[in-house]
Amino acid sequence: xxxxxxxxxxxxxxxxxxxxxxxxxxxxxxxxxxxxxxxxxxxxxxxxxxxxxxxxxxxxxxxxxxxxxxxxxxxxxxxxxxxxxxxxxxxxxxxxxxxxxxxxxxxxxxxxxxxxxxxxxxxxxxxxxxxxxxxxxxxxxxxxxxxxxxxxxxxxxxxxxxxxxxxxxxxxxxxxxxxxxxxxxxxxxxxxxxxxxxxxxxxxxxxxxxxxxxxxxxxxxxxxxxxxxxxxxxxxxxxxxxxxxxxxxxxxxxxxxxxxxxxxxxxxxxxxxxxxxxxxxxxxxxxxxxxxxxxxxxxxxxxxxxxxxxxxxxxxxxxxxxxxxxxxxxxxxxxxxxxxxxxxxxxxxxxxxxxxxxxxxxxxxxxxxxxxxxxxxxxxxxxxxxxxxxxxxxxxxxxxxxxxxxxxxxxxxxxxxxxxxxxxxxxxxxxxxxxxxxxxxxxxxxxxxxxxxxxxxxxxxxxxx
Numbered sequence: 001x002x003x004x005x006x007x008x009x010x011x012x013x014x015x016x017x018x019x020x021x022x023x024x025x026x027x028x029x030x031x032x033x034x035x036x037x038x039x040x041x042x043x044x045x046x047x048x049x050x051x052x053x054x055x056x057x058x059x060x061x062x063x064x065x066x067x068x069x070x071x072x073x074x075x076x077x078x079x080x081x082x083x084x085x086x087x088x089x090x091x092x093x094x095x096x097x098x099x100x101x102x103x104x105x106x107x108x109x110x111x112x113x114x115x116x117x118x119x120x121x122x123x124x125x126x127x128x129x130x131x132x133x134x135x136x137x138x139x140x141x142x143x144x145x146x147x148x149x150x151x152x153x154x155x156x157x158x159x160x161x162x163x164x165x166x167x168x169x170x171x172x173x174x175x176x177x178x179x180x181x182x183x184x185x186x187x188x189x190x191x192x193x194x195x196x197x198x199x200x201x202x203x204x205x206x207x208x209x210x211x212x213x214x215x216x217x218x219x220x221x222x223x224x225x226x227x228x229x230x231x232x233x234x235x236x237x238x239x240x241x242x243x244x245x246x247x248x249x250x251x252x253x254x255x256x257x258x259x260x261x262x263x264x265x266x267x268x269x270x271x272x273x274x275x276x277x278x279x280x281x282x283x284x285x286x287x288x289x290x291x292x293x294x295x296x297x298x299x300x301x302x303x304x305x306x307x308x309x310x311x312x313x314x315x316x317x318x319x320x321x322x323x324x325x326x327x328x329x330x331x332x333x334x335x336x337x338x339x340x341x342x343x344x345x346x347x348x349x350x351x352x353x354x355x356x357x358x359x360x361x362x363x364x365x366x367x368x369x370x371x372x373x374x375x376x377x378x379x380x381x382x383x384x385x386x387x388x389x390x391x392x393x394x395x396x397x398x399x400x401x402x403x404x405x406x407x408x409x410x411x412x413x414x415x416x417x418x419x420x421x422x423x424x425x426x427x428x429x430x431x432x433x434x435x436x437x438x439x440x441x442x443x444x445x446x447x448x449x450x451x452x453x454x455x456x457x458x459x460x461x462x463x464x465x
Contacts, residue, residue, distance in 0.1 A: 009040030020052050028052040043073045059090040077107035081116045091431050093124040111140040125405040127157050145173035157408040165268035187259040189269045192222035195258035200229045201250040202264040206386035213283040214266040236368035240287040277418040282395030287368050289375035303378040303452045304335045310344035311385035317403040318384045320434045322347035327438050329356040331445045392420035404428040
């Protein structure tokens with residue numbers, strides 16, 4: 001339906017849009033409101049005001065304005081998609097998914113709409129449906145790197161590794177991966193013939209810990225030197241991987257080499273396929289466990305559990321509030337130790353848990369210290385953070401708490417992580433609700449204690465005989 005718009009309203013709407021483009025959100029919000037009051041096209045004005053409010057973090061108000069726009073123009077795929085994104089951010093998953101489906105159905109030939117619907121569907125755990133939308137978007141815009149990358153992440157989530165890692169390579173054309181400007185050619189899997197190769201760092205510490213498993217496969221392919229670049233917190237740990245791999249600090253002076261490859265491109269270059277994720281496990285070891293042997297010294301008749309509850313602060317979904325996490329500490333006959341670094345260390349004292357969990361973080365300065373300390377532990381219970389990849393790479397029983405619609409490397413609904421045979425996954429079944437997976441951990445921990453005691457008694461009996 002067309003809506004009349006007077007010239008004053010149109011001018012105000014145009015000015016507000018300019019403010020919005022310039023990220024002057026307060027001015028844009030005020031301008032859109034004034035435009036509405038002055039007779040601007042209400043379909044456009046309500047939608048644009050919703051965009052500005054969402055950008056300003058005021059999602060509830062944005063949702064209300066999108067709905068007002070849709071009441072006047074119910075067949076607008078653009079507004080349906082905007083509504084879907086705002087609802088998804090607000091944690092209203094079922095409504096978001098329905099709005100995304102409306103947008104996709106109304107605009108099947110527009111890549112932006114199909115792409116947006118895919119993002120919303122994946123965020124709400126509908127991975128197979130998300131792939132349908134990304135497939136459509138990819139067919140419409142086959143050269144769009146962002147669509148290809150998002151499709152790759154979706155394929156990886158579904159366990160379709162070879163296709164997924166091929167599409168994941170497009171991340172470098174999206175600005176999501178900053179590749180240093182090396183003078184050497186990039187290695188794409190051709191025979192190395194004794195050439196020296198640099199495996200360079202990319203993305204976060206957890207990514208490095210997950211994919212460093214593939215560095216020895218590169219070393220086996222050349223008689224030349226293999227250099228492994230890594231951030232300083234990982235350097236001492238990675239030094240212990242293989243004496244034939246020379247570990248160098250990220251950001252340090254360049255080393256002479258013939259070829260380079262990103263550590264995150266190794267799965268693609270090495271043609272990693274389904275069923276090959278775990279590879280040689282464990283693939284990391286504690287460099288000097290004797291250095292930390294006294295750190296977690298407790299009576300030998302109780303299992304020791306290592307804990308972390310807060311992950312990357314840029315992603316609050318990957319952190320469990322300590323008042324909820326504390327339910328784990330109610331399990332008797334377990335000695336709990338915190339490996340949590342940063343501001344979250346204060347949670348222990350803030351909640352009066354000093355007698356329930358021993359804080360070790362002050363004695364741990366890098367991942368080598370963590371690995372050395374973990375040598376004397378029986379189980380690790382952690383949020384999705386680099387620590388879970390470290391513990392599992394060491395072969396420790398690792399229980400990982402996951403948010404709803406977790407990262408691609410954890411798959412969709414399985415209890416075991418394909419990349420880590422010793423990792424058990426405890427997933428949110430509702431977005432933001434940690435109580436259900438924490439309750440599952442508590443129940444499983446009771447069984448773990450019983451099994452630990454049985455194994456200990458059998459070992460003691462065998463020793464006595």
